[in-house]
Amino acid sequence: MGVEPTVRSTLSGFAFSSLPGARGIRLIERHARFYRRMWLVVASGAAEPLFYLFSVGVGIGALIGTVPGPGGHPVPYRAFVAPGLLAVSALNGALNDSTFNVYGRLKFEKLYDSVLATPLGARDVAASEIGWAVLRGLIYSVPFLIVMASLGLIASPWALLALPGAALVSFATAAAGVALTTYMKSWQDFEYVMLVAVPLFLFSGTFYPLSVYPHVIGLVVEWTPLYQGVVILRDLVLGAPSWGLLWRAAYLAAVGLVGLAVAGRRIATLLLV
Amino acid sequence: MATVSPPGDDPPVTPRYGGPAPHFPPAIPAQNPRGDRNRPALPGWWDLSVRAFRCWLVMYRRTWRSSIWSSVFGPLFYLGAMGYGLGSLVDAHGTASLGGVPYVVFVAPAVLAVQAMNSGLMNAMFPVFGGIHWNKIYIAARATMLRPADIYRGHLLFITMRIAMNSACFVVVMAAFGLVKSWWGVLLLPASVLLGFAFAAPSAAWAVTLRVQTPMNYVFRFGAVPLMLFSGTFFPVSQLPEWLRPIAYATPLWHGAALCRSLSLGTVTPGAAALHVGYLAAMAAIGLWAGNRTYYRRLYV
Numbered sequence: 001m002g003v004e005p006t007v008r009s010t011l012s013g014f015a016f017s018s019l020p021g022a023r024g025i026r027l028i029e030r031h032a033r034f035y036r037r038m039w040l041v042v043a044s045g046a047a048e049p050l051f052y053l054f055s056v057g058v059g060i061g062a063l064i065g066t067v068p069g070p071g072g073h074p075v076p077y078r079a080f081v082a083p084g085l086l087a088v089s090a091l092n093g094a095l096n097d098s099t100f101n102v103y104g105r106l107k108f109e110k111l112y113d114s115v116l117a118t119p120l121g122a123r124d125v126a127a128s129e130i131g132w133a134v135l136r137g138l139i140y141s142v143p144f145l146i147v148m149a150s151l152g153l154i155a156s157p158w159a160l161l162a163l164p165g166a167a168l169v170s171f172a173t174a175a176a177g178v179a180l181t182t183y184m185k186s187w188q189d190f191e192y193v194m195l196v197a198v199p200l201f202l203f204s205g206t207f208y209p210l211s212v213y214p215h216v217i218g219l220v221v222e223w224t225p226l227y228q229g230v231v232i233l234r235d236l237v238l239g240a241p242s243w244g245l246l247w248r249a250a251y252l253a254a255v256g257l258v259g260l261a262v263a264g265r266r267i268a269t270l271l272l273v
Numbered sequence: 274m275a276t277v278s279p280p281g282d283d284p285p286v287t288p289r290y291g292g293p294a295p296h297f298p299p300a301i302p303a304q305n306p307r308g309d310r311n312r313p314a315l316p317g318w319w320d321l322s323v324r325a326f327r328c329w330l331v332m333y334r335r336t337w338r339s340s341i342w343s344s345v346f347g348p349l350f351y352l353g354a355m356g357y358g359l360g361s362l363v364d365a366h367g368t369a370s371l372g373g374v375p376y377v378v379f380v381a382p383a384v385l386a387v388q389a390m391n392s393g394l395m396n397a398m399f400p401v402f403g404g405i406h407w408n409k410i411y412i413a414a415r416a417t418m419l420r421p422a423d424i425y426r427g428h429l430l431f432i433t434m435r436i437a438m439n440s441a442c443f444v445v446v447m448a449a450f451g452l453v454k455s456w457w458g459v460l461l462l463p464a465s466v467l468l469g470f471a472f473a474a475p476s477a478a479w480a481v482t483l484r485v486q487t488p489m490n491y492v493f494r495f496g497a498v499p500l501m502l503f504s505g506t507f508f509p510v511s512q513l514p515e516w517l518r519p520i521a522y523a524t525p526l527w528h529g530a531a532l533c534r535s536l537s538l539g540t541v542t543p544g545a546a547a548l549h550v551g552y553l554a555a556m557a558a559i560g561l562w563a564g565n566r567t568y569y570r571r572l573y574v
Contacts, residue, residue, distance in 0.1 A: 044491065044494055044495070045494065047498075048498055051499050054502075054503075055502035055508070056502070059502075059503070060359065060507055060508050062508070062512050063363045063371075063508055063512070188336070188338075191340075194347075195343075202350050202353070202354035202358075203350075203353075203354055207355070207359050212361050212362070
């Protein structure tokens, strides 16, 4: 591949671009410019978890009353479901841009082929796609968090860490999405994306606590990634943090880093670099 | 064989390879007063619509496997999570506001209605737009003897078949789990097909006029999703605030979900059923009328 030039930042003199994947920030800038005209398409997806919050959280919440929350004491149902839906909004934001759009850019727009003509490499492309999907996940999560705060569903100052937590959920989703999308062969394969995403959304303890399940199924669900994100956000927002949350965060970070490495290698294979 | 027949011998008929000579009607107007109108008549509107339907059927024979997951398993997932999972929480709290039935029995017919609506919308919006812009099936059909209205009707036949298939799967599951509480439930399939058709006819009529794809995404995101969540599907309309209730009662999904729920629970009354069926039938009729006009404007050559 030849010598990749390093660009020294004027601020610190540190060659930021010598970090692996760091040059991908240029591709993120390209995506931002591309979507600047149609920002509504990007931002309107944030509405869906908000609709679910109002209908399931507030509407069904009146039929349920209180649910045992983290820390043992009962919480109103809408305060229970809101952090779950925050994790779901982070997932939704990252999902589209790490699966369908990556496939379209790879096979039809041939964007990555043209990117290879620049100093960017395949690992930069992988890092930038994941980074853009994380940004989009944050675009969905931040309004949701603001609405949660305005509805009075935030119970503790630990909720400030909910935003990095949502970014972590987006990172894990985006990395897994990009890595798996590189194995897709046709548009029909994208039914599997929905086949995974919809059960994750419904069954990962977002709408009801895990105690509803029989014990064995509960054990299986505990190992799914969205459940870890839901637990982290729920414990932070409702004010019951514990050191165990760090293990869950490490799980998500591990999923993300493995996905990042796989995506980089696969894109290099697909682009015949 | 390039022979020139001398004038006055045989009638001027071009020699053909095998087969009898074709019969040309006399060209002189005095001997042939109807002129060009002697051509054979077009097949009737039903036969032409079935021809268009068969095109979609052939395509579906090759792509049906990829639609199973979202059509069949999607509603089952919703039933499992919302019906049973959430239902255990609701039942523990008390189901008086639901009419005394377990939550899963309350929500299953609504999930059927939502699935019918989604089938109708998704099958009527994106394939219609794709027929003009992506795979250009409508452009190809336009070059045949099919009129625009036949293309419209044929596609609607296919959409109705898809809605009926998806709804039949779900009704069978409902019956198998014992969620249909009355013999009126045999009418659940026609009711959900009517609901899906009532959504499909106007959506196809609108989708054919589009130049870009984004309005369809907005219709789904800002139309179908709020409808799905707020039309008395997962919780009764009485839970909504006062000012929102008339809006909910005016939406088509509320009529569809209320009809399906009353059939499933056996609480159906002639007046209410006539209101719901009449609303949906009127919506379908308006959609058909609009579709004939928009398809003609868009596709007529």
